[in-house]
Amino acid sequence: QSALTQPASVSGSPGQSITISCTGTSSDVGGYNYVSWYQQHPGKAPKLIIYDVSDRPSGVSNRFSGSKSGNTASLTISGLQAEDEADYYCNSYTSSSTEVFGGGTKLTVL
């Protein structure tokens, strides 16, 4: 079971928008609308920011949005803020009734 593919790093300036991709296969990302995204700051536990491709948990800023096309899911962060600098991970349900995370993307706010 291979990890989902994410870019190792992305960067953007405050106020800008960035998008992080998460590519899988028809057996995971493409086969189900069960993609979630997690934000992790250094030394902290991950935090759920998107689930079921595009839903936001209560309390998560609407600057975070998710989408999916085919085998690729995307996380978009608009109006970048310094506190958005963190690692981001996607997660998908799979046809084996298991789950798989992406390799993670480090977001740098310039």
Add this chain to the structure above:
Amino acid sequence: EVQLVQSGAEVTQPGESLKISCQGSGNTFTNYWIGWVRQMPEKGLEWMGIIYPGDSDTRYSPSFQGHVTISADKSIRTAYLQWNSLRASDTAMYYCTRSPGRVGARYELWGQGTLVTVSS
């Protein structure tokens, strides 16, 4: 406060056995699934497996099947992750996390993590 509290850091040797725990407060365990996630030093998150404490229904990632055992005791709202024979490559932070569902899991609550160090 609703939370998952994990057992403390462990330092152990290759070949040893180990069991770490994750205890929920309040209704943290009722009708929820508890997952385990590994994070090796400076690496990403890896899904290990998940258990429903209500009936101990368990699923494992193929990458971890046979090397770890996930269990739970619903009477004390505690889930466990155990190894019979640790390897140096098991050195990592281990997180427990809670999801209201199995299919389409969303890990909305996380423990603080348990650091396991395996070294001779």
